[in-house]
Amino acid sequence: MPTLATAITTPDPAALEEWLDATPDRGERERQLRDLAAPDRARLVAGMQPELADRLLAVIEPRTAATLLTSASPAAAAGLLAALDSDIAADILREFPATTAASLIGALPPARALVLNGLLSWPPDSAAAHMVPEALVISQGQDVESALTQLRLQTAAAPVDSLAAAYVYVVDDDRRLLGVVSLQQLVLAAPGTQVAELTETDIITVDANTDDEVAARTLTDNRLAALPVIDKEDRLLGVITADVAADIVEDENTEDAERQGGSEPLEVPYLQASPVRLWRKRVVWLLVLFIAEAYTGTVLRYFEDELDAVVSLAFFIPLLVGTGGNTGTQITTTLVRAASTGEVRLRDLGKVLPKELSAAMMISATMAAVGLLRAWTLGVGWPVMVTVSISLAAIVLWSAFVASILPLILTKTKIDPAVVSAPMIATIVDGTGLLIYFMIAKSIIPELSH
Structure with missing residues (x-):
């Protein structure tokens, strides 16, 4: 070989x-x-x-x-x-x-x-930065014979990408886009047929400054081989082809996966990333999460007397906050992906929230039953058993509520929803989950009622 x-x-x-x-x-x-x-x-x-x-x-x-x-x-x-x-x-x-x-x-x-x-x-993340400028163009006033002659001259002067050549764009003298016709239609049309008779004027385009991911999604959602890029005067600048769109989507998916893990995108292949780059991309998020997690210690200190009175409450803290974080992570992973593809938006919150809360109610009932069984095996007594069971159900529902709303709000505010990473959701739920746990404990356990 x-x-x-x-x-x-x-x-x-x-x-x-x-x-x-x-x-x-x-x-x-x-x-x-x-x-x-x-x-x-x-x-x-x-x-x-x-x-x-x-x-x-x-x-x-x-x-x-x-x-x-x-x-x-x-x-x-x-x-x-x-x-x-x-x-x-x-x-x-x-x-x-x-x-x-x-x-x-x-x-x-x-x-x-x-x-x-x-x-x-053009800005590196714009549609125009990724376009193929060599698009095939003809005039609406031509017949098919003269149009094909013009296309031969164009391709002889500058070879055209095979996907870009799937469509021929009809433009005026100022290169304003008027419509599109397939190369196959031109070749198969009867002699003397006017280009205007074959032109499709209902055409999907993107502005040159459109975000490259939005442009790529537009192309793939409409199953096009190429997507025309125009300026503010509707002049044709070039086309984004399907293979370029696939690369853009793959890069964006990689970045979203890295953000979901609580890290900034590396922007280079992993094996080309130096230890310094890895440190720089990860340490900021870790510091943010560290600061956010610090209030969990504040909550524990605030309820120090309760923990001293009923030591067994501490046994279940990892179980409760872990379950809440896992619940939120499952939901954000699903919604971040759906939001990034345009499947859901903030206006869909009325559909998303009932769906997720309904599922969370069933999950919370299951987890509450399992939590009750686990507390029973530890012999902590009925008051603590009931506290753990109710707290699990409440924390699961709270986590589902937070995780269902945040990605959609961020999408609406033009912030990448992937920043709602799994570690961030877990951190948010940790502190608030402990508050829920101890408040329920104070209302149920006799030793803490006063």
Whole structure:
């Protein structure tokens, strides 16, 4: 089986292509490329033909691709970037310092440099930053023969992504988007047919400044191969393709999963993250949770006399706060995902809250029965047994109420609902759950009634 080491040391450029054929898994390619020493990276890039750049650089992380290109001369790196689709080349250039990126763009042909500078001018999390500018366009006043001739000239001047070529956009003289027609319709239409007769004017678009995740969800929800990106004057700027949208959604899902675990997104592949980056991304949330958790100790200190009077109450504190935190985590995990996909919004609170509280009532009854049994096995007496049972039910219901509301409120206020992480919900419920527990205990246990 061809290896990357063989591809690097073999003078024949075909060796690299053989390695690519033998290593179709993207993750495995990524791992082998990241493990290369600097001299080997330089030899790899020096021996890479531009036609292979699309197979190698376009399917790995932009940061890894940038690391490889750093080992090449500016002219060689620019030649490889020129072989990539504009959106992919722009993603890689964002990983370079601004001066280095400008130097690489300066080594490209003027037309290509203009396109890439245009992409890099948009905010990285905007729809326009991820679009393919080379969309197929025709005029509404043409017939199908002249339209096809125009398309041939466009693709000869600048190759078009296969997904972007799924649709042909009808524009006016100022490039304002008027409608869309499929390439298949143009090819199969009878000679003499006017483009206007085939044009579909009810078209889904996104503004250039739309958040990239929103744009990606719009594309996937409508099952499109490409989604047109327009400016405020309805001029067509480019299209977001389905494969780009899939990458955006995957990245956003990864970030949400990291936030749900109580950490800021790493923004780089895990194996490329240094210990300092891991510390920086995790320590802030841990400090916030530490401060929030501190009030749990305040609650325990406040009820110190109650604990001294009925020591057995302390036996059940981990059980109660753990159950409350687990209940809230289950709900937030479900709702954060539903909110991020647009399935639920704040206006759906009237449906979400009854549903979750109904389920929580059944769960609380089950947990109360189990808690009563557990307290009985410890022989703590009926007053404590009843206290534990009722407290479990109340804490489960309270946790369900809090966890059902917070993600939807945050979504409405444009805050990522994933920040309601599992640790944060558990921390909130810990302190409030203890308050519920001791208040119920004071009302039930005779020794605490006064």
